[in-house]
Amino acid sequence: MPDDATPDPYADPIAFGQRMQILRTKRGMSRPVVAGLLGMSQSWVKQVETGQIGMPKLPVILRIAELLRVRDLSDLTGDQSTSVDLFIGPGHSRLPEVRAAVNALSLSADRQAPPAEHVAARLAKAWQARHRAPNHREVLGELLPGLIRDAQLTVRQADTAAERRVGQAILSEVYSLSQFFVAYQPDSALLWRVAERGMVAAQESEDPHAIGVAAWLAAQAHRDSGPAHFDAADAMTMEALKFIQRFLPDADDRTIAIAGALQFEAGYTAARRGAKGEAWRWWDKANATAARLSPGYYHPVTSFSTAIMGAHAVTVAVELRAGGESVRQAIDADSTAIPSRPRLARHRIEEARAYQLDGQPETALATLERAHRAAPETIRYNGYARRIVLEETESRVPARRQRAAALAEQIGLLAA
Incomplete structure (x- = not known):
């Protein structure tokens, strides 16, 4: 083999402890933090990472994997023969159809766009169907391709600026619905593409509810990417709450609900940080917001309610x-x-x-x-x-x- 050949990465496998240290560092977590969340001592974490203690038993490995948000267990164990996706589920059979609808570039007006009211009604029914179905991804996978195409067409063929803003609000919520389908499937790039397009459409709509929903989902995507992205999740949440605040005195239930959902997201991220007092303070704020809702109200996107x-x-x-x-x-x-x-x-x-x-x-x-x-x-x-x-x-x-x-x-x- 020539001297400049690419070395075989598995010729001298990286030990479990080294992998743990690399993944911990990548997530921006210190040894004391990891030790505390695992219920172990700092010296135990150090001994594992330096190889003084061998690979722990499976229950401990799985807790480490959860803490470090390891997607594939083999990334932590190094055993390529036992690849197990922990935080990515299987690819749904309808994922290619949804992906194609999201990725399509259709500039020709080969048909008349359906009325915005019609698309909005279909969207509302899609949310209802999702909540009622035990296999909700199957339901969404069937509905989403047509909804995405028609919502895009409604925006493209809008005659006035006001109609375009209405269309953008609907399109943004269609992308939000799409995120519930795409999440935890093996196409993270598609998830981020949908999230970003939803946020752009929401901003174009200038609708506080649409902006709140898009920010709520984007914050979750950031938080689920690991501790290094918690600040981005918080920034998204706080900016959306700041924007929505001025609409709240006379807001309808759905706008109040998205504000409450965002408040809880702030608490959720605080809890993931281990900030107990801050987490429960945000929960209290969200609970007070829920008390403002009409009796029996249930937000169709976030499920926020009393x-x-x-x-x-x-x-x-x-x-x-x-x-x-x-x-x-x-x-x-x-x-x-x-x-x-x-x-x-x-x-x-x-x-x-x-x-x-x-x-x-x-x-x-x-x-x-x-x-x-x-x-x-x-x-x-x-x-x-x-x-x-x-x-x-x-x-x-x-x-x-x-x-x-x-x-x-x-x-x-x-x-x-």
């Missing part, structure tokens, strides 16, 4: 790694008041995380089974649920191991 605040409290406690508090919040939350099947399933997953944190793995598995019954596609694409199930397939308790294996097969975790 009913969802209990579920949000569970999430804050879980992200703060407070096992006992998160279980208490889970017991207090009224899940029967959540009308959306995918949102209910997401809440069940958060409850399962709470029970897992509190050392109740059997209850965690039972709760994940309830999440699966509510909306199979939600748990199939959720990294936290996948982590818990995979961890419990290694349980020393045979009955629990078998239960976890059955659930793993149901959600497609064991698929080749």
